[in-house]
Amino acid sequence: MASIVIWAETRNGSIRKSTLECIGAARTLEPFQGCERVGVLIGDAACADELSRYGLTSIRVVTGEQLRRFSSEGYAGVLAEITREVKGDIVLLGATALGRDIAGRLAARLDGSLGTDIIAIHPDGDGLLIDRPVYSGKLTARVKLVRKPAVLTLRPNTFPAAEAASGQTPVTQADAVTMTIRATVTQALEAARGVLDVTEASIVVSGGRGVGGAEGFKILESLADTLGAAVGASRAAVDSGWITYSHQVGQTGKVVSPVLYIACGISGAIQHFAGMGSAKFIIAINKDPDAPIMKKADFAIVGDLFKVVPVLAEELRKLRTS
Amino acid sequence: MDIAVVIKQTPDTEARIVPDSGNTKQIVSDGINFILNPYDEFALEEALTITESSGGEVICFAIGPESSEPAMRTALAMGAARGILITDPGAVDADIVTQGKILAAAIRTVNPGLVLCGREWIDVQEDALAAILGEFLDMPHVMNAARITLNGSQVTVNREVEGATFEITSPLPAVVSCQKGLNEPRYPTLIAIRKSKSKELKMMSSADLGLTSIVPASQIVALEAPPPRAQGKLVTGETDQLVAQSLRWLSDEAKLI
Numbered sequence A: 001m002a003s004i005v006i007w008a009e010t011r012n013g014s015i016r017k018s019t020l021e022c023i024g025a026a027r028t029l030e031p032f033q034g035c036e037r038v039g040v041l042i043g044d045a046a047c048a049d050e051l052s053r054y055g056l057t058s059i060r061v062v063t064g065e066q067l068r069r070f071s072s073e074g075y076a077g078v079l080a081e082i083t084r085e086v087k088g089d090i091v092l093l094g095a096t097a098l099g100r101d102i103a104g105r106l107a108a109r110l111d112g113s114l115g116t117d118i119i120a121i122h123p124d125g126d127g128l129l130i131d132r133p134v135y136s137g138k139l140t141a142r143v144k145l146v147r148k149p150a151v152l153t154l155r156p157n158t159f160p161a162a163e164a165a166s167g168q169t170p171v172t173q174a175d176a177v178t179m180t181i182r183a184t185v186t187q188a189l190e191a192a193r194g195v196l197d198v199t200e201a202s203i204v205v206s207g208g209r210g211v212g213g214a215e216g217f218k219i220l221e222s223l224a225d226t227l228g229a230a231v232g233a234s235r236a237a238v239d240s241g242w243i244t245y246s247h248q249v250g251q252t253g254k255v256v257s258p259v260l261y262i263a264c265g266i267s268g269a270i271q272h273f274a275g276m277g278s279a280k281f282i283i284a285i286n287k288d289p290d291a292p293i294m295k296k297a298d299f300a301i302v303g304d305l306f307k308v309v310p311v312l313a314e315e316l317r318k319l320r321t322s
Numbered sequence B: 001m002d003i004a005v006v007i008k009q010t011p012d013t014e015a016r017i018v019p020d021s022g023n024t025k026q027i028v029s030d031g032i033n034f035i036l037n038p039y040d041e042f043a044l045e046e047a048l049t050i051t052e053s054s055g056g057e058v059i060c061f062a063i064g065p066e067s068s069e070p071a072m073r074t075a076l077a078m079g080a081a082r083g084i085l086i087t088d089p090g091a092v093d094a095d096i097v098t099q100g101k102i103l104a105a106a107i108r109t110v111n112p113g114l115v116l117c118g119r120e121w122i123d124v125q126e127d128a129l130a131a132i133l134g135e136f137l138d139m140p141h142v143m144n145a146a147r148i149t150l151n152g153s154q155v156t157v158n159r160e161v162e163g164a165t166f167e168i169t170s171p172l173p174a175v176v177s178c179q180k181g182l183n184e185p186r187y188p189t190l191i192a193i194r195k196s197k198s199k200e201l202k203m204m205s206s207a208d209l210g211l212t213s214i215v216p217a218s219q220i221v222a223l224e225a226p227p228p229r230a231q232g233k234l235v236t237g238e239t240d241q242l243v244a245q246s247l248r249w250l251s252d253e254a255k256l257i
Helices: A017-028 A045-051 A072-085 A097-109 A214-227 A235-239 A270-276 A292-296 A305-321 B038-054 B066-078 B096-108 B129-137 B190-196 B239-252
Strands: A003-008 A036-042 A058-063 A088-094 A113-118 A120-124 A127-134 A139-145 A150-154 A171-175 A184-190 A203-207 A230-233 A260-264 A281-286 A299-302 B003-006 B009-011 B034-036 B058-063 B082-086 B114-118 B141-151 B154-161 B164-171 B175-178 B200-204 B218-224 B233-235
Touching: A003 A017, A003 A072, A017 A036, A017 A088, A017 A150, A036 A045, A036 A072, A045 A058, A045 A171, A058 A072, A072 A088, A072 A097, A072 B129, A088 A097, A097 A113, A097 A150, A097 B096, A097 B129, A097 B141, A097 B154, A113 A127, A113 A139, A113 B096, A113 B218, A203 A214, A214 A230, A214 A305, A230 A235, A270 A292, A281 A292, A281 A305, A292 A299, A299 B239, A305 B239, B003 B038, B003 B096, B009 B066, B034 B038, B034 B066, B038 B058, B038 B066, B038 B114, B038 B141, B038 B175, B058 B066, B058 B096, B066 B082, B066 B190, B066 B200, B082 B096, B096 B129, B114 B129, B129 B141, B129 B175, B141 B164, B233 B239
Parallel strands: A003 A036, A003 A088, A036 A058, A058 A171, A088 A150, A113 A150, A203 A230, A203 A260, A260 A281, A281 A299, A299 B233, B003 B058, B003 B114, B058 B082, B082 B200, B114 B175, B141 B175
Antiparallel strands: A120 A127, A127 A139, A139 B218, A184 B164, B009 B034, B141 B154, B154 B164
16 A cells, blocks of 8 residues: 655644645545555654644654754655655655755655645546646646655645544654754744744735835734734835835745735736735735736725725724624 | 856746647747746855855856757856756756756766755746755755855855744755845846857756766646636725625625634
């Protein structure tokens, strides 16, 4: 029976949603039916109990002094070892910053194939076909994975997250063998508490040239707080210095795929669309009914964002508290 | 210390991209303006700044058809000393893992102290190159550098991960991919553009590098335009009406509240 190895990424003491989406894909997608699902938790056993509730076949916990902090070499090393041992055909990781950092090295080390930022997986005889966006999302490529094992990163918010299953998955713990790890994290600076990254949020409130300045982003932040959303920005807003680059959505920024994207004062250039075109729903607020974003939004509000956004935030707050 | 920079020629970000109806594995390239992959400019600028202050040459590597020469010349005009372009169709059409293996074989011939590339190739939307090169070159790698500091035989890189900044320290040689914000890429001067035409640009094939049989790890079978987003609802009116309609849409259509 074929095996699927799934990297369990943790953050602030819990399993990340992107990992639950990998488990969800492994449990439900047609080509993966009947496969063993091996969860791999690296560096810290604390989340093993949480992970054991999601219907994996087995869980490996690997710890050791060298694995206390993230390193691509160390984590790829552990995953390569386990993939060989269980004769895994597939390795699944979330297409997160760290998942992407591991995947390329792992595919090269296993002499396998690599599929990144995947939005769909189809059976193909006893192989796999994957769909992934290319050319800034202007096209979708269907790719045949020829060589095994296939290392795959799944685009966040695209596959259904696994629900808790009945029963508990058995956990085995092992110490890592000594590895060559050269690039190491020497310092990790967490962003201010409560600041949600645009790639993680299920709702993004984003501002462009029409926001007019750093002050304007305060209005968006207030709406974002109400919705539990992250604040995004277009390149124009970032280049004007109104907000930092880590918020930029688009071709030269981050690619997001939230459930809801609220574009405020953003014209919707093709480069911006490349970063958010796969959002499930798009709301656009713009004074100009002919702005390109208005034709792509599910709900296009012709109006002044400085008037609409504060009232919308206030009404949503009332709904929340009532 | 010599620095290897991997670059690529890609369509302009504004370009309209459609699959070739005769061969849906490829795009229609007529009428497309090709440019140096935007992220590669940050890698080149960083490499040039480092070699200008501490010596060494910047050597560019690329895989692409012979028509990728303009991107190579742009890199040479920015200040790279010479370039190697791998042009055989087996390499050009290969997946990124296989291309990483070929590029690693080419880079090994110059024994660089540092290897830089852009964060992502914007055409195939692949950002895994630094990690793949690291493995094949037996070097450590760091992705998405927002700051690079060299300190003797070590490099320290700042990179963002969701909601945090990591400072990563690595011995050299290492592979680092470069992110926007790292620096402000220079524009080549007219004199530099003229001079770049006589700089060495070597066309090679994978076979020249000893890679005689290229077996792809994965293959594109088709390119397709994603279904267009349907025109949604457009609302106008006074603020109160707009907000009321928005709330109704959020609850009835999107079912989010």
